[in-house]
Amino acid sequence: MTQEQKKLICITCPRGCALVVTVEGETVIKTEGNSCKRGVDYATGELKDPRRMVTTTVRVKGGVHPLAPVYTESPIPKPRIFDLLAEVRKIELTAPVKFGDVVIENVLGTGINVLASRNIPAKSETS
Amino acid sequence: MLKKKYDVIVIGAGPAGLAAAIEAKKTGAQDVLVIERAQELGGILQQCIHxxxxxxxxxxxxxxxxxxxxxxxELAGLHVDTLLDAMALNVTSERHVYVTSQSSGFVELDTRALVLAMGCRERTRAQIALPGTRPAGVYTAGTAQRFVNIEGFMPGKCFVILGSGDIGMIMARRLTFEGAKVERVLEIMPFLTGLTRNYVQCLLDYDIPLQLHHTVKRIIGNDRVEAIESVQIDEHRQPMPGTEETIPCDTLLLSVGLIPENELSRKAGVALDPVTGGPFVDEEMQTSVPGIFAAGNVVHVYDLVDWVTQAGLLCGRNAAQYAITARKHDGRRVRMKAGENVRYVIPHILDKESLAESAQLLQMRVTLPIEAPVWVEVMNGEERVTRKAELYVRPGEMVNIDLPQSAYDAVQRASELSVRVVRR
Known part of the structure; x- marks a missing residue:
């Protein structure tokens, strides 16, 4: 089978290493240009099953702000991002929201939870 | 309840201010206060939901x-005072702080050490002199970020973003998530100004086109932005005629740089570096004014919050140490004054506790010669603390006298001491 070189930019950390990945069909043969081993994991994942952490907001009733920021507990498959956003849009929480609250469990059957990023106290609360 | 005087007051509760306050308290500062303009702690991080x-x-x-x-x-567990929804109006070089807020009214506070952690502001349309009409729909990227992520407003439906800074690229993705169309990101420089990872995960992932060497030539629209005219820039940063393109949009976001916010620093007489726009600082993050420290984006604009936290910790530690030393000296120092026939005395100021360790040498010169036996007397008002005999005194010959340890109690009662030279 012929070998092929693919260029990627690792997004694991702010360093943004430029990776050159040698693949044979679906198999990663070699990863170059990475400064740490997370680059190898990223390259392997990005070619087989690209995933992204998704952060967005969800509506909150009775909070100090009308929205609570939320995030996916781990990266979700890239093609499902807009489906996930549609799911989040259906929801309205009631304050108080606590950091780490599960906003959606096992979103879209991915086994991944959507969690609140911070506390949103109810309007009358002082904390 | 606010105290009248603090060991450390921190202005700004973003990442730099929070880290400084936490570390100041941990280092041993007794009373620490954080003053914050917004209604909650956290600063700009609260709108950076990514x-x-x-x-x-x-x-x-x-x-x-x-x-x-x-x-x-962490701050909540440390008993640090916070004053939210409050505006620090003025700060003097003596670390006198004027603050107003709905909860406290107008108050004046003193602090032994002050930490400036006001962060930075975004450059606006006026600062980059963008030509064209002045319709609604032109925002800085950070303002749009606050609208979308905290307040729940979408500032438009169809966007052009000027500047490839991180906030601009992150907003491009964010607006896409919320159903808007981002037509283009324009960057005047020949390179990306934000992080490459953000180019990948914010622009490439969503097919948002980036054009380097391009800028906005003018804004079109009367009541509301209708379009912008983009233009290509040559290597001398001049627009290239004939490369104009009209891009229909209803909103233009500007992500064109950040400027440290130093109005208060200026009022306190802190010297600013014209290059960074922030205070000159030493390795302890102390500014040109003793006891005034600075940390975070108020000093220079960082690309990672982790570095801002590091700077805040360093600054908080040193501010606390400064305050602890200052507290030790509170009411503990006496001024040494030149009395009759004495021109000056060194040291000018004496720590009262220094006598607990050893006698202290006072050195002086007389004003006029006396060719006869004299007393050199150290006085606390009318009370004589100690004296020494000399056979004569002359201005050309320095006079020394030891302030003995036996003077400890007398010195504790004094707020100033004078030295005089009189005939025996």
Missing amino acids: NGFGLQTFKKDLTGPTYAQRFID
Whole structure:
């Protein structure tokens, strides 16, 4: 089978290493240009099953702000991002929201939870 | 309840201010106060809902609010005072702070050490002199970020973003998530000004086109932005005629740089570096004014919050140490005055506790010669603390006298001491 070189930019950390990945069909043969081993994991994942952490907001009733920021507990498959956003849009929480609250469990059957990023106290609360 | 005087007052409760306050308290500062303009702690992190924070500090990929929450929780456990929804109006070089807020009214506070942590502001349309009409629909990227992420407003439906800074690229993705169309990101420089990872995960992932060497030539629209005219820039940063393109849109976001916010620093007489726009600082993050420290984006604009936290910790530690030393000296120092026939006395100021360790040498010169036996007398008002005999005194010959340890009690009662030379 012929070998092929693919260029990627690792997004694991702010360093943004430029990776050159040698693949044979679906198999990663070699990863170059990475400064740490997370680059190898990223390259392997990005070619087989690209995933992204998704952060967005969800509506909150009775909070100090009308929205609570939320995030996916781990990266979700890239093609499902807009489906996930549609799911989040259906929801309205009631304050108080606590950091780490599960906003959606096992979103879209991915086994991944959507969690609140911070506390949103109810309007009358002082904390 | 606010105190009249603090060991450390921190202005600004963003990542720099939170870290400084936490570390100041941990270092041993007794009373620490954080003054914050917004209604909650955390600063700009609260609107940065994306992840990518804390990889260095916590070895974890956190969102902005989560990163902030860790410091907010730590602060809450340390009994640090906070004054929210409050505006620091003025600061003097003597660290006298004027603050107003709805909860406290107008108050004046003193502090032994002050930490400036006001962060930075975005450059606006006026600062980049963008030509064209002045319709609604032109925002800085950070303002739009606050609208979308905290207040729940979409500022438009169809966007052009000027500037490839991180906030601009992150907003391009964010607006896409919320159903808007981002037509283009324009960058005047020949290179990306934000992080490459953001180009990948914010623009490439969503097919948002980036044009380097391009800028906005003018804004079109009367009541509302209708379009912008873009133009290509040559290597001398001049627009190239014939390369104009009209891009229909209803909103233009500007992500064109940040400027440290130093109005208060200026009022306190802190010297600013014209290059960074922030205070000159030493390795302790102390500014040109003793006892005034600065940390974070108020000093220079950082690309990672982790570095801002580091600067805040360093600054808080040193501010606390400064305050602890200053507190030791509170009411403990006496001024040494030149009395009759004495021109000056060194040291000018004496720590009363220094006598607990050893006698202290006072050195002086007389004003006029006396060719006869004299007393050199150290006086606390009319009370004589100690004296020494000399056979004569002359201005050309320095006079020494030891302030003995036996003078300890007398010195404790004094607020100033004078030295005189009189005939025996």
